[in-house]
Amino acid sequence: MWEFGAVLFSFIYFLIHVAIESSQIQTDLDKGYFWHVTDLHYDDSYGKSGQSCGFPVSNPGPFGNGSCDSPLRLIEDSIMTMAKIKPDVDFILWTGDNAAHIPTSEFSLKRNLYMIQTTTSAIKRKFPGTLVIPSYGNHDFFPADYTNGTETAFYDTVCRIWSSWIKDPEQMLTCRRGGFYSRLVSPKLRVLAVNTVLYLIENPKSRNLTDPSAQFEWLEETLTAAREAGEKVIVSAHVPPTIPSPSVFHWFYPQYQGRYVELMTRFSDVIVAHHYAHEHSDTFKILQRNDETGASPVFLAPSVTPLRGTKPSGEQFAHRNPGVRLVQYDRQTGRHLGYQQFYTNITEDNNLGKSKWDELYSFTNAYDVPDMSVSSLRKIYHKMAKPFGAFILQYCSFYSVTSTPDDVCTLEEQAAFWCGGQLTDLNKTNECINRYMKQDQNVL
Numbered sequence: 001m002w003e004f005g006a007v008l009f010s011f012i013y014f015l016i017h018v019a020i021e022s023s024q025i026q027t028d029l030d031k032g033y034f035w036h037v038t039d040l041h042y043d044d045s046y047g048k049s050g051q052s053c054g055f056p057v058s059n060p061g062p063f064g065n066g067s068c069d070s071p072l073r074l075i076e077d078s079i080m081t082m083a084k085i086k087p088d089v090d091f092i093l094w095t096g097d098n099a100a101h102i103p104t105s106e107f108s109l110k111r112n113l114y115m116i117q118t119t120t121s122a123i124k125r126k127f128p129g130t131l132v133i134p135s136y137g138n139h140d141f142f143p144a145d146y147t148n149g150t151e152t153a154f155y156d157t158v159c160r161i162w163s164s165w166i167k168d169p170e171q172m173l174t175c176r177r178g179g180f181y182s183r184l185v186s187p188k189l190r191v192l193a194v195n196t197v198l199y200l201i202e203n204p205k206s207r208n209l210t211d212p213s214a215q216f217e218w219l220e221e222t223l224t225a226a227r228e229a230g231e232k233v234i235v236s237a238h239v240p241p242t243i244p245s246p247s248v249f250h251w252f253y254p255q256y257q258g259r260y261v262e263l264m265t266r267f268s269d270v271i272v273a274h275h276y277a278h279e280h281s282d283t284f285k286i287l288q289r290n291d292e293t294g295a296s297p298v299f300l301a302p303s304v305t306p307l308r309g310t311k312p313s314g315e316q317f318a319h320r321n322p323g324v325r326l327v328q329y330d331r332q333t334g335r336h337l338g339y340q341q342f343y344t345n346i347t348e349d350n351n352l353g354k355s356k357w358d359e360l361y362s363f364t365n366a367y368d369v370p371d372m373s374v375s376s377l378r379k380i381y382h383k384m385a386k387p388f389g390a391f392i393l394q395y396c397s398f399y400s401v402t403s404t405p406d407d408v409c410t411l412e413e414q415a416a417f418w419c420g421g422q423l424t425d426l427n428k429t430n431e432c433i434n435r436y437m438k439q440d441q442n443v444l
């Protein structure tokens, strides 16, 4: 009897063990990866006239310089690094800005297209069989920012350059009509490549319109169809609808800002995540209504170009290290499981004469959360509510893609990061900043 009991026990134990193991195998099979790379900003005059540098830089260094856009070497090195770390990803999100910051008077459409062609080829060479999902940045248009969606010849040319990835005739049609399309990346997961340059406040051509290229109409139709088909959606675009903290303003014209947020919050049951760029910085935010309903997680990936931006005060930020991001997700549900942020320090690379890419951090480890969901972001924001606490200082430091921040994050910046990361209304954000600065914990 004893013996039978022992055998039965070990048999049950065996069954449980098998069940656990097969469920682990099941989980492993669903796990997929994608890269997010952005803002390559290729300057073909780097090291010569250095037109993106703004002022003459005598000895800019082979891997890049914080005062200039990217040399080809940095671009190729970044993409080679991605291919070395993880060549077999399911797809690559590539969110635009391929041309350098060169004044229009010294620049041309032909050269602008040449830069897009060059970056496209660089990616194709290292990821020949991989699906790449490009979207338009404001520095893909000539002149930069200028589009109302009717520049048929331009859209046609660029969509053709990307046609081996976009392929589907229906998607090529909307790409030509205004630079947007959608792409199924697994049976129940769709990526929407959105052209938010049409809404950008620096774009003089879309100021008086209501729905350029009928992209809003298309977004609503596509999101509705996705919902009905039981699909989940990843939104991928260049200019974000969120507040660019530490500054407090909107990138979109008012008539687009409200409508975009309304639409995206209404479809938060379908949207698993948004991935944007444009700010050349690393941040994450929660896109939601004022009452915290309709929430979805938003991630901004840092640029490859090390070119700095300016602070609200007009003072220049220290240079950004180039970064590329590897995201882990569940292919069946689209749930984002975590990401690794990679970077290289170009000051050191220039001294060594070779690059040394490293992991800067892993999202789930650095912030101690199980995944990239809204509920994880809420936990992080809860911990960031404490001024000068470890979590808000961590966020500030990763913002500049560095492990050795040379800037202290001021209380005002911390407040703007915290409030601008959870609100889209400007007045509410400013009120929230005042409360945070007074260290009131009941801020939202």
Ligand SMILES: *[C@@H]1O[C@H](CO)[C@@H](O)[C@H](O)[C@H]1NC(C)=O
Pocket: 057, 058, 059, 060, 061, 064, 065, 066, 067, 319, 346, 347, 350
């Ligand atoms: C950028 O160029 C300037 C001028 O040559 C140099 O002083 C600086 O160290 C360079 N920065 C980097 C990151 O290479």
Ligand SMILES: *[C@@H]1O[C@H](CO)[C@@H](O)[C@H](O)[C@H]1NC(C)=O
Pocket: 148, 150, 205, 209
């Ligand atoms: C778009 O801009 C062009 C000029 O570049 C103008 O002729 C056209 O009417 C504009 N279309 C819309 C819809 O604004």
Ligand SMILES: *[C@@H]1O[C@H](CO)[C@@H](O)[C@H](O)[C@H]1NC(C)=O
Pocket: 204, 205, 206, 207, 208
């Ligand atoms: C938009 O409207 C303003 C004011 O009516 C006008 O001055 C401007 O030229 C318009 N812009 C475009 C691109 O149509």
Ligand SMILES: *[C@@H]1O[C@H](CO)[C@@H](O)[C@H](O)[C@H]1NC(C)=O
Pocket: 318, 319, 320, 321, 345, 346, 347, 348, 401, 402, 403, 404, 406
């Ligand atoms: C790059 O490395 C140097 C030397 O290790 C360090 O002083 C500097 O702060 C780093 N720069 C950035 C932007 O991380």
Ligand SMILES: *[C@@H]1O[C@H](CO)[C@@H](O)[C@H](O)[C@H]1NC(C)=O
Pocket: 427
């Ligand atoms: C936001 O604040 C500005 C200036 O204080 C005010 O003019 C505006 O009406 C406010 N907007 C809302 C929606 O409350």
Ligand SMILES: [Zn+2]
Pocket: 039, 041, 097, 137, 139, 278, 279, 280, 303
């Ligand atoms: Zn950019």
Ligand SMILES: [Zn+2]
Pocket: 097, 137, 138, 139, 238, 278, 279
């Ligand atoms: Zn941009």
